[in-house]
Amino acid sequence: EDQVTQSPEALRLQEGESSSLNCSYTVSGLRGLFWYRQDPGKGPEFLFTLYSAGEEKEKERLKATLTKKESFLHITAPKPEDSATYLCALLGGYNKLIFGAGTRLAVHP
Amino acid sequence: GAGVSQSPSNKVTEKGKDVELRCDPISGHTALYWYRQSLGQGLEFLIYFQGNSAPDKSGLPSDRFSAERTGGSVSTLTIQRTQQEDSAVYLCASSLGQGNTIYFGEGSWLTVV
Numbered sequence: 001e002d003q004v005t006q007s008p009e010a011l012r013l014q015e016g017e018s019s020s021l022n023c024s025y026t027v028s029g030l031r032g033l034f035w036y037r038q039d040p041g042k043g044p045e046f047l048f049t050l051y052s053a054g055e056e057k058e059k060e061r062l063k064a065t066l067t068k069k070e071s072f073l074h075i076t077a078p079k080p081e082d083s084a085t086y087l088c089a090l091l092g093g094y095n096k097l098i099f100g101a102g103t104r105l106a107v108h109p
Numbered sequence: 110g111a112g113v114s115q116s117p118s119n120k121v122t123e124k125g126k127d128v129e130l131r132c133d134p135i136s137g138h139t140a141l142y143w144y145r146q147s148l149g150q151g152l153e154f155l156i157y158f159q160g161n162s163a164p165d166k167s168g169l170p171s172d173r174f175s176a177e178r179t180g181g182s183v184s185t186l187t188i189q190r191t192q193q194e195d196s197a198v199y200l201c202a203s204s205l206g207q208g209n210t211i212y213f214g215e216g217s218w219l220t221v222v
Contacts, residue, residue: 032208043113043200043213044152087152094165095140095207099152 002027002092006100013078013107021073021103023088032091033071035064037084038102044087047073078107111135113214115201121220122191130186130217134203141184142204142211143176147197155199158184159206191221 005024013019025033032051036044048057050066057064061082063074073086085104089097114133122128134141143155154168158178169175173192178184188195198216 034211036213043202043215046210046212049210089152091208094157095159095204095211096142096154096157096165097144097152097202097211098154101151 002090002098004088004090004098004100006086006088006103008103009101010104011106013075013105015079015107015109016077018074018076018078020075021086021088021105023071023073023100024069025071025088025090026069027090027092030090033066034089034091034097035071035073036087036089038087039084047086075105078105080107080109083107113201113203113212115199115214115217117217118215119218119220121222124193124221125190127187127189128191128219130188130199130201130219132184132186132201132203132214134182134184134201135212137205138203138212139181139206140204140209140211141178142202143184143186144200144202144213145170145197146200146216152200155186188219191219193221195219196221 003026007022035047038044048064053068061076065072085102087102089099092098116131141158144152157165173189176186200216202211202213204211
């Protein structure tokens with residue numbers, strides 16, 4: 001069964017303190033791994049899609065990487081506006097996204 | 110439209126009433142999805158449409174839930190005889206098709222009192 005597990009559940013950082021969020025997955029044939037950001041009261045906002053092990057994508061202070069068993073979202077020198085819940089999702093059958101529970105990130109000045 | 114549009118944005122209803130939630134996907138997107146997010150919980154898949162057909166209804170929680178899509182565009186999620194456990198945010202998403210990026214709307218917040 002396709003499964004996604006994110007860790008940690010919550011992360012508190014000081015502004016400028018770099019860190020990584022983890023997304024471990026099990027899937028029979030990876031078709032895509034997605035990262036989304038969700039602010040309170042909002043729908044998920046698309047960040048990245050990764051399709052194969054070794055692939056990396058960057059956007060501003062965020063960088064997503066992918067191995068055969070996990071993906072990392074690296075946050076470099078975060079700012080308070082990076083505070084949000086970060087969601088990882090696997091692309092499953094019928095083009096269905098299977099989401100992890102998310103990591104709640106709080107960046108303090 | 111520019112993004113996925115959902116209405117109403119907020120709905121408070123009495124237990125036992127029926128509710129309809131509407132989703133207008135991004136223009137040209139053939140795939141449409143409904144998800145549910147309960148307070149503090151992850152996103153739960155409900156149903157997927159490709160065009161007007163729903164090949165995967167596996168996530169609908171009970172027969173009180175139904176969805177349709179007409180003209181390959183607008184979709185309606187209907188919840189009959191609402192219960193308090195139906196209180197959640199109902200999120201709609203769309204994409205160009207298989208393997209393409211899936212974009213979400215802002216959700217419809219449903220509260221059953």
